Amino acid sequence: MKVQANSLFQEMQSLAQEAQARNPLKEAQNQVPQTSTSQFGELLSSAIDNVHNLQQDAKSKVVAVEMGDRRVSLAEAMIASQKSSVAFEATVQVRNKLVEAYKDIMNMPV
Numbered sequence: 001m002k003v004q005a006n007s008l009f010q011e012m013q014s015l016a017q018e019a020q021a022r023n024p025l026k027e028a029q030n031q032v033p034q035t036s037t038s039q040f041g042e043l044l045s046s047a048i049d050n051v052h053n054l055q056q057d058a059k060s061k062v063v064a065v066e067m068g069d070r071r072v073s074l075a076e077a078m079i080a081s082q083k084s085s086v087a088f089e090a091t092v093q094v095r096n097k098l099v100e101a102y103k104d105i106m107n108m109p110v
Contacts (some may be wrong), residue, residue, distance in 0.1 A: 047094075051087045058084040 058080040064072040 048091065051084075051091050054080070054084040054087045 058077070061072050061077040061080045065074055065077040
């Protein structure tokens with residue numbers, strides 16, 4: 001399975017665009033949201049799996065370079081490591097935003 005480095009970023013951008021496109025007044029008029037919770041869960045799970053795959057790929061390339069495997073260059077290992085780092089940081093930021101949104105919802109008066 002080939003891992004796409006930009007897929008997590010693209011997924012986050014599409015979620016942000018959907019969030020900006022939604023109008024709270026339309027939601028109040030009993031309109032059904034375009035994405036269901038199961039689709040969001042699948043999207044989030046897919047993004048986490050993608051980060052995991054990037055981390056595993058980076059780890060294997062770094063180990064290969066450390067063991068002296070000439071099929072993997074130092075540049076490839078460093079690029080894989082940076083991709084993994086960026087994907088992980090993006091995932092942490094998404095998690096932080098979700099926790100912040102949850103706290104905001106919980107603090108709303110009923």
